[in-house]
Amino acid sequence: MQPEWMAPWLWTLILAVVKTIVVIAFVSLNAAVLIWLERKVSGHMQNRVGPLRVGGPAGILQSVADIIKLLAKEDFVPQRGDRWIWWLAPSVAFAPAFLVFWVLPFGPHLVVEDFNVGLIFITAVTSFTLLSIFMAGWGSNDKYSLIGAMRAGAQLFSYEIPMAMALVAVALATGTLNLTAIVEKQRHMWLIVPQILAFLVFYISSVAELNRTPFDLAEAESELVAGYHTEYSGIRWSMFFFAEYTNLLTSSALAAILFLGGWHGPWLPGWAWLLIKTYLLVFVGMWIRWTLPRVRIDQLMDLGWKFLLPVSLVNIAATGLYLVVVR
Amino acid sequence: MSLVQQLARTAATMAKGHLVTLRELFRKPMTIHYPDEPVPHPVGFRSIPVLKVNEESGKLNCTACGLCARSCPPAIIFVESFIGEDGRRKQWPAKFDLDLSRCMVCNLCVEACPFDALEMSEDAELSAYTIEDLYFTMDELAALWKTSRSVRIAGGQKV
Numbered sequence: 032m033q034p035e036w037m038a039p040w041l042w043t044l045i046l047a048v049v050k051t052i053v054v055i056a057f058v059s060l061n062a063a064v065l066i067w068l069e070r071k072v073s074g075h076m077q078n079r080v081g082p083l084r085v086g087g088p089a090g091i092l093q094s095v096a097d098i099i100k101l102l103a104k105e106d107f108v109p110q111r112g113d114r115w116i117w118w119l120a121p122s123v124a125f126a127p128a129f130l131v132f133w134v135l136p137f138g139p140h141l142v143v144e145d146f147n148v149g150l151i152f153i154t155a156v157t158s159f160t161l162l163s164i165f166m167a168g169w170g171s172n173d174k175y176s177l178i179g180a181m182r183a184g185a186q187l188f189s190y191e192i193p194m195a196m197a198l199v200a201v202a203l204a205t206g207t208l209n210l211t212a213i214v215e216k217q218r219h220m221w222l223i224v225p226q227i228l229a230f231l232v233f234y235i236s237s238v239a240e241l242n243r244t245p246f247d248l249a250e251a252e253s254e255l256v257a258g259y260h261t262e263y264s265g266i267r268w269s270m271f272f273f274a275e276y277t278n279l280l281t282s283s284a285l286a287a288i289l290f291l292g293g294w295h296g297p298w299l300p301g302w303a304w305l306l307i308k309t310y311l312l313v314f315v316g317m318w319i320r321w322t323l324p325r326v327r328i329d330q331l332m333d334l335g336w337k338f339l340l341p342v343s344l345v346n347i348a349a350t351g352l353y354l355v356v357v358r
Numbered sequence: 359m360s361l362v363q364q365l366a367r368t369a370a371t372m373a374k375g376h377l378v379t380l381r382e383l384f385r386k387p388m389t390i391h392y393p394d395e396p397v398p399h400p401v402g403f404r405s406i407p408v409l410k411v412n413e414e415s416g417k418l419n420c421t422a423c424g425l426c427a428r429s430c431p432p433a434i435i436f437v438e439s440f441i442g443e444d445g446r447r448k449q450w451p452a453k454f455d456l457d458l459s460r461c462m463v464c465n466l467c468v469e470a471c472p473f474d475a476l477e478m479s480e481d482a483e484l485s486a487y488t489i490e491d492l493y494f495t496m497d498e499l500a501a502l503w504k505t506s507r508s509v510r511i512a513g514g515q516k517v
Contacts, residue, residue: 076379080387322379323372 050143054132062276063094065313069276072317097269104265109171112262117170121263121270124163127156128277135284136211138294138301149210150202153285154195157240160278161187164242164249164259167271171262179258182328183249187240189335194236196343200229201289203350214293221292228346230290232339237282238316239335241275245323246331283312404478406458407467408503409496418500419475422451426467426476434460435467454496459489481506 034042067082071089074081086092109117134149136142146152161184168180202208204226205216213222223230239246242258250258260271287293287308294301296308326334359367390397407426410419422439434457440448468476479502486492494502 072383075383075385075387078382078385078388080389083391318376318379322375 050133054129054143058129058132058277058280059273061280062273063098064091065276065279066094066097066272067091068313069317069320072314073321076318076321101265101269106267107262107264109173109262112172113170115170116166117262120163120167120170121267121274123166124160124274125270125277127159127163128274128281130156131281131285132277134210135281135288136214136293137305139211139215141294141302142211145211146209148208150198150208150213154191154198157278158187158191160240160274163274167263168259171259173262175256175261176259179249179251179255179261182255183242183259185328186242186246186248186331186335189332190236190239190246190339193232193335193339193343194240196340196347197229197233197236198289200226200343200347200350203347203354210288214288214295217292218295221290221295223290226290226346226350228342230286232343232346233289234286234312235334235339237286238319239331241278241282241316243279243316244320245326247325248328248331251325279313279316280309283316284309286312399480399482403480403482404463404465405482405484405506406456406461406463406479406494406502407465407476407499408479408506409454409499410475410477410503411500418450418454418496419473420451420454421449421473421475422447422454423472425470425472429466429470431464431466432460432462451496454499456494456499458484458492458494477503479503479506 067090070093071081082090082093084090084093085096108114131153133143134146134152136145164183164187165180168176168178168183171177201213201222204222205213207213207216216222242249249255250260255261260268263271284305287305291308291312292304293308294305296304299307411417412419420437422437424437424439427433427435427437436453436455436457437451438453440450440452442448463478465478468478481502484492
């Protein structure tokens with residue numbers, strides 16, 4: 032595809048810019064749609080109608096109106112906060128959400144970067160969310176933000192481990208760390224069938240990593256105002272919001288790729304199957320959010336350390352035993 | 359309780375809760391789209407007092423006796439009787455004004471009226487942008503009576 036006259040570095044640069052723009056466009060559109068969907072789902076689950084007036088019969092353009100409103104809002108900066116850290120935190124929150132997209136395979140050749148160590152890359156990059164939350168909490172110089180950030184730190188740290196252990200079981204079962212290869216191995220049987228425990232551990236941990244109800248202790252409205260983003264307003268606040276919904280999409284897409292056979296499916300093209308599975312899991316996430324109440328902090332820690340971690344370790348042992356004995 | 363029992367109970371209760379929310383998701387919302395859809399008022403719901411018109415003669419029932427103005431707790435009814443050319447007070451009003459911005463919708467004026475000239479209207483959509491627009495004159499009150507359904511606290515139908 033590369034033209035003769037063009038220097039290789041220029042071609043690489045152009046490709047990188049185009050890929051970035053495509054991914055950012057998709058991520059932003061998706062976040063806008065997911066915010067609308069969340070409000071619609073929550074509304075109907077509570078016998079309300081949700082957004083209705085802006086754009087079309089179902090209020091689908093509500094997010095566009097919200098974005099315009101948020102852009103026009105005052106940009107409040109806490110006076111005694113740590114200004115640089117405070118300014119950088121929303122960008123740091125958005126970066127990992129967006130970086131994970133680079134390794135997600137949407138089809139056999141539909142992937143931005145086909146990393147050989149995609150699984151490790153994902154576990155490494157998603158941990159950055161914790162950094163951004165702590166930057167926001169520290170930079171705000173506000174008790175609610177700091178308490179929320181400390182809770183988020185404890186929570187994300189605790190659930191990173193069972194999640195990584197679930198991914199270890201996946202790597203054991205498929206024998207590869209490359210996401211494209213993992214999906215290819217599921218051609219005949221989805222990984223959720225032999226690895227149902229790993230799937231459950233992964234899904235519960237990812238809900239906890241996303242700071243969503245029932246694990247939304249980091250931004251518990253009834254006790255912490257809004258947690259780590261209490262002091263944020265306008266466009267910076269909306270970047271946290273965007274990151275949250277992008278993380279929801281990536282974790283759902285990751286679950287679909289690792290456990291639900293990725294792009295495999297009859298009739299429809301691969302990317303369509305992946306999107307269907309992903310949005311189904313996104314809906315399940317919203318369903319959980321609007322059903323279960325928030326857990327207590329000690330219950331949260333108990334679930335992570337005393338239940339999910341042993342279960343995932345047992346699962347690794349069972350998978351290893353199976354591989355040794357059967358093969 | 360053993361761990362297995364506890365797990366089974368947790369799974370069962372979680373499934374139950376999720377089924378409830380899923381059922382509500384597909385149920386028709388209870389929302390009434392108010393300005394587009396009318397909201398039915400409960401029986402006895404009342405708004406401001408309006409002036410009744412005798413349908414045969416086309417004149418007001420009001421005789422300008424002023425009992426409503428005297429019974430009005432916030433004193434917002436302003437009645438003046440008509441003065442004829444002979445200089446005598448006539449039995450109909452020259453002025454019957456009502457300041458809705460201070461009306462407390464207590465119904466006492468209707469109860470005080472000996473001539474069945476006042477009635478509480480059911481039309482509550484009377485909001486305005488200025489306080490001056492909430493000042494109703496005699497003709498406006500009579501017109502309101504014609505367009506709106508009326509309420510009788512003691513029962514009975516509008517005639």
